[in-house]
Amino acid sequence: MRFDWMNILTTIIFVSIVVTLILAVASYFAYKVREARRPKTAAELRRDGETKAFFTPYQPTK
Amino acid sequence: MANKPLHPFAQLAISIALIAAVVIFTLFIFRSPDRLGPIAIATLVITLASFLTLLILRHFVLVWFSYLHQRELANDAPPDGYPFVSIIVPAFNEAEVIQSSLGSLLELRYPYYEIIAVDDGSTDGTFEKMRVFEGNHYGVQVQVFRKENSGKADALNYGIRRARAPIVVCMDSDSRLTPDALRYAVRHFRDPHVGAVAGNVKVINRHNIWTKLQALEYIEGLNIVRKAQAFFRSVNVIPGPIGIFRRAAIEGTGGYDSDTFAEDFDMTVKMLAEGWKIHYEPKAVAFTEAPEELLDIIKQRYRWSRGILQALRKQKHLLTRSSGTVTTPLSLWYMIFEGLVWPAMNIFANVFFVYIALIFGMTKLLVMWWLLLTVLDVLIAVHSILMEGEDMKLAAYSIFYRFFYILTIDVTKVFAALEELVGLDMQWGKVARKGRI
Numbered sequence: 001m002r003f004d005w006m007n008i009l010t011t012i013i014f015v016s017i018v019v020t021l022i023l024a025v026a027s028y029f030a031y032k033v034r035e036a037r038r039p040k041t042a043a044e045l046r047r048d049g050e051t052k053a054f055f056t057p058y059q060p061t062k
Numbered sequence: 063m064a065n066k067p068l069h070p071f072a073q074l075a076i077s078i079a080l081i082a083a084v085v086i087f088t089l090f091i092f093r094s095p096d097r098l099g100p101i102a103i104a105t106l107v108i109t110l111a112s113f114l115t116l117l118i119l120r121h122f123v124l125v126w127f128s129y130l131h132q133r134e135l136a137n138d139a140p141p142d143g144y145p146f147v148s149i150i151v152p153a154f155n156e157a158e159v160i161q162s163s164l165g166s167l168l169e170l171r172y173p174y175y176e177i178i179a180v181d182d183g184s185t186d187g188t189f190e191k192m193r194v195f196e197g198n199h200y201g202v203q204v205q206v207f208r209k210e211n212s213g214k215a216d217a218l219n220y221g222i223r224r225a226r227a228p229i230v231v232c233m234d235s236d237s238r239l240t241p242d243a244l245r246y247a248v249r250h251f252r253d254p255h256v257g258a259v260a261g262n263v264k265v266i267n268r269h270n271i272w273t274k275l276q277a278l279e280y281i282e283g284l285n286i287v288r289k290a291q292a293f294f295r296s297v298n299v300i301p302g303p304i305g306i307f308r309r310a311a312i313e314g315t316g317g318y319d320s321d322t323f324a325e326d327f328d329m330t331v332k333m334l335a336e337g338w339k340i341h342y343e344p345k346a347v348a349f350t351e352a353p354e355e356l357l358d359i360i361k362q363r364y365r366w367s368r369g370i371l372q373a374l375r376k377q378k379h380l381l382t383r384s385s386g387t388v389t390t391p392l393s394l395w396y397m398i399f400e401g402l403v404w405p406a407m408n409i410f411a412n413v414f415f416v417y418i419a420l421i422f423g424m425t426k427l428l429v430m431w432w433l434l435l436t437v438l439d440v441l442i443a444v445h446s447i448l449m450e451g452e453d454m455k456l457a458a459y460s461i462f463y464r465f466f467y468i469l470t471i472d473v474t475k476v477f478a479a480l481e482e483l484v485g486l487d488m489q490w491g492k493v494a495r496k497g498r499i
Binding site: 006009010013014016017018020021023024025027028029030031032034035 | 415477
């Protein structure tokens with residue numbers, strides 16, 4: 001059986017471009033999902049007026 | 063009163079809608095060929111031919127002018143003396159890297175400088191790690207300040223206001239300067255019209271494919287462009303990790319603004335508009351920690367792309383009129399080309415490639431076209447690596463660079479541009495440091 005190098009090369013190029021395009025869009029989507037699920041930082045909470053504490057500060061009694 | 067930002071999932075929904083719109087639009091354009099009229103086919107062919115012409119032309123123009131700049135620098139005389147320099151280091155939650163960064167500054171081979179470190183309200187102990195350096199180190203005065211968190215631009219202005227020197231270096235706290243960086247950079251200030259010098263940024267953490275690809279990108283994609291622009295003294299981005307400024311030039315522009323996510327590009331544009339020349343010094347090297355995972359790279363590029371578009375929108379009056387040099391509008395148009403037109407054309411060309419292959423089969427012509435571009439990429443990579451005296455092994459990554467990397471980055475740039483046009487909220491998007499510098 002004789003290898004047709006041109007066919008092999010064209011298949012590699014074609015598959016690479018298609019896979020890269022799909023992965024690029026999927027990665028961008030994954031990045032957006034990750035950012036949406038990320039907890040807000042203290043600065044973002046302050047900016048959005050949501051300065052909620054996770055616990056009630058301890059106040060020692062005299 | 064500022065509008066309350068959208069809920070993260072609402073933003074995500076808008077992003078998904080944009081992605082879907084782009085995909086549907088692409089499928090619509092490339093729907094069955096028998097429906098495409100002769101005008102549509104002619105438009106596609108002309109667009110593709112323009113892309114190829116632009117691509118080859120761009121490569122040769124960049125290579126030629128970067129070579130001229132290199133030759134010019136080789137004939138440049140050393141400076142008569144060294145001016146006093148203030149180095150500003152703004153930091154926000156950089157406990158992993160701040161000591162390495164400040165430590166590198168104490169090893170500079172420069173006779174007369176001071177260091178001003180500004181903690182921008184960190185919560186991870188950055189300030190405590192900075193304070194170790196406070197004091198006088200063999201003539202180098204290190205001052206450490208702490209302020210409430212208000213962003214990098216504000217922290218830089220805070221430091222600049224406390225600087226005593228006529229030359230100010232603005233750097234990132236995740237970067238380290240090479241010992242001779244300042245000696246080479248300050249020579250360009252002999253020309254009184256030079257307002258700033260952009261330094262050469264290199265990736266330090268080259269231990270996986272993503273960081274190696276970024277290392278190649280910094281050498282090939284960013285520094286060669288800066289070299290070519292420096293021939294005209296119109297570098298259009300002074301990089302965050304190392305920018306050397308004439309203090310009078312910064313003060314003349316009113317300092318850094320906090321209204322964009324690319325304060326370095328915004329400052330550069332303001333200086334060009336004021337008529338200052340901006341140079342580039344390849345031997346003023348700063349090593350920086352690059353993101354090590356794909357999603358972090360996307361996060362960084364998303365912020366860069368939107369920041370650049372925000373600055374361009376802010377300075378759009380300069381696109382048609384220059385109050386400075388004639389090169390200012392040209393620089394801005396070039397930025398639009400690099401940031402928006404070029405990525406869109408690259409994606410379009412690749413989709414077109416797939417489309418032609420599906421409809422007509424993979425012809426030898428298409429393969430030759432692809433190989434031509436790849437050979438061109440490899441040659442440019444080798445040329446850039448030789449000019450920078452870099453590791454030749456990086457040239458092998460230029461194949462992956464074309465195959466995967468640039469297309470992925472271009473997709474991010476296009477979506478970032480669409481989201482900027484739609485006006486979606488965005489956060490600074492700080493990438494977590496691994497402490498590699």
